[in-house]
Amino acid sequence: MRVIYHGLCLNCRGAISDERLLKFGICENCLERVDDLRSWKHVLKALERRGNLRFVDDIFNFYKAFGDLSKFFRKAVGHRMWSLQEVWAKRVLLKRSFSIVAPTGVGKTVFGIVLALHFATNGRRSYILVPTTLLVQQISEKIDAYSERLGICPRKICYHAGLIEKEKKELLEKVANGDFDVLVTTERFLKNHFELLRGKHFDFMFVDDVDSFLRSPRNIDRILEILGFDNATIASAIQLMAFRREAARLKRMGERPSEVLASFESIKSQIENYKAKNNIGLLVVSGATMKAKRTKRIKLFEELLEFQIGFKPELLRNIKDFYLEAKEDVEDQVLSLIKTFGSGCLIFVPSVFGREHALKLGEFLNANGVKANTYAKLNDALLAAFERGEYDALIGVASFRSPLARGGRSSREGSLRYLHWRAEDGDQTKLGGVQPRQAPYTS
Numbered sequence: 001m002r003v004i005y006h007g008l009c010l011n012c013r014g015a016i017s018d019e020r021l022l023k024f025g026i027c028e029n030c031l032e033r034v035d036d037l038r039s040w041k042h043v044l045k046a047l048e049r050r051g052n053l054r055f056v057d058d059i060f061n062f063y064k065a066f067g068d069l070s071k072f073f074r075k076a077v078g079h080r081m082w083s084l085q086e087v088w089a090k091r092v093l094l095k096r097s098f099s100i101v102a103p104t105g106v107g108k109t110v111f112g113i114v115l116a117l118h119f120a121t122n123g124r125r126s127y128i129l130v131p132t133t134l135l136v137q138q139i140s141e142k143i144d145a146y147s148e149r150l151g152i153c154p155r156k157i158c159y160h161a162g163l164i165e166k167e168k169k170e171l172l173e174k175v176a177n178g179d180f181d182v183l184v185t186t187e188r189f190l191k192n193h194f195e196l197l198r199g200k201h202f203d204f205m206f207v208d209d210v211d212s213f214l215r216s217p218r219n220i221d222r223i224l225e226i227l228g229f230d231n232a233t234i235a236s237a238i239q240l241m242a243f244r245r246e247a248a249r250l251k252r253m254g255e256r257p258s259e260v261l262a263s264f265e266s267i268k269s270q271i272e273n274y275k276a277k278n279n280i281g282l283l284v285v286s287g288a289t290m291k292a293k294r295t296k297r298i299k300l301f302e303e304l305l306e307f308q309i310g311f312k313p314e315l316l317r318n319i320k321d322f323y324l325e326a327k328e329d330v331e332d333q334v335l336s337l338i339k340t341f342g343s344g345c346l347i348f349v350p351s352v353f354g355r356e357h358a359l360k361l362g363e364f365l366n367a368n369g370v371k372a373n374t375y376a377k378l379n380d381a382l383l384a385a386f387e388r389g390e391y392d393a394l395i396g397v398a399s400f401r402s403p404l405a406r407g408g409r410s411s412r413e414g415s416l417r418y419l420h421w422r423a424e425d426g427d428q429t430k431l432g433g434v435q436p437r438q439a440p441y442t443s
């Protein structure tokens with residue numbers, strides 16, 4: 001033993017030696033011996049026998065739930081979650097509301113659908129809200145495809161303008177009766193048929209790609225109500241914000257805001273009590289930009305759901321960005337990088353160099369034993385071939401709208417690398433590489 005770490009025992013959060021930290025991370029006070037224990041299951045059993053099962057149980061249950069969800073996702077979609085989706089999934093399992101700000105194509109909608117189905121299998125109700133009828137129809141098809149693969153039959157209601165009157169009437173009746181697990185509608189439905197949704201509890205609400213949606217304060221109130229907040233609690237939250245401002249003002253003037261703070265704390269605890277009693281649903285909002293201003297109404301989400309609307313694209317920075325100075329022969333450099341890091345490479349050629357250059361690079365790589373494809377337009381078939389390992393590298397011309405920027409679509413086993421050539425200041429070319437983490441968590 002060389003080091004004692006305070007607070008790192010996974011079970012009692014007490015002190016633990018480096019040796020024990022390397023074996024399950026349970027200290028000697030919690031379990032005298034761990035040498036004969038083969039797996040986590042045995043560790044948990046031993047702790048349980050000693051009546052010593054504390055925090056580690058939560059961690060174990062969390063990872064078990066996460067492992068189950070990962071499998072569920074993989075079965076439904078056909079490939080596993082990629083790292084950003086895993087982060088979102090973990091947040092949902094931790095019962096946190098949050099916003100996703102990411103470009104289209106990174107798997108936000110797929111994530112929302114799979115989560116809704118997962119909730120449905122646990123007897124819990126979800127609402128997926130999208131901007132257009134077309135999206136309702138697409139999601140409906142995806143729900144069917146995933147459900148078939150999962151072997152489940154969730155009660156879904158996908159209401160949109162393309163239905164005939166008779167169908168609409170039937171579905172509205174079902175909504176009114178609460179006869180569904182997953183509801184998918186446009187924003188318009190929320191506005192026009194909100195009365196039908198009153199008093200129906202939703203456990204999970206996924207608001208997809210609706211940058212304009214949150215500009216309307218009425219929509220925010222409707223969402224809060226669907227998630228289980230009553231008017232009195234919403235009013236309390238507004239009061240809370242006023243107290244917060246008042247306390248800040250007094251502080252600026254050099255006064256002590258103790259009275260204001262006391263009222264603040266009392267309202268805050270009222271809200272917490274309400275939330276604890278009323279099983280409030282989870283909210284996930286996704287958008288490409290989230291241009292919504294941080295209006296007073298949006299701040300309500302922060303007060304009530306401890307939720308912050310993100311305003312910048314959120315990319316998981318489990319990634320290393322780095323660059324190499326380009327040498328005279330950039331092509332040789334690229335070849336040597338691919339040989340070092342292996343197959344699975346996305347290459348962007350700067351748009352100033354253009355397609356000619358991309359084709360030339362492709363020829364060069366192929367001549368040197370790297371299976372490369374220079375594409376004009378990236379389609380699903382090509383991506384699928386790449387994911388199956390039929391190509392070592394895909395080469396495209398970089399542009400902001402390039403589908404390859406949607407690298408998240410690609411969940412090829414192992415690590416995915418991409419090189420990105422950038423032209424800076426016109427004449428200086430740099431070679432950059434980005435390497436996501438090696439091994440996403442697998443159950």
Ligand SMILES: [Zn+2]
Pocket residue numbers: 009010011012013014026027028029030031
């Ligand atoms: Zn301990």
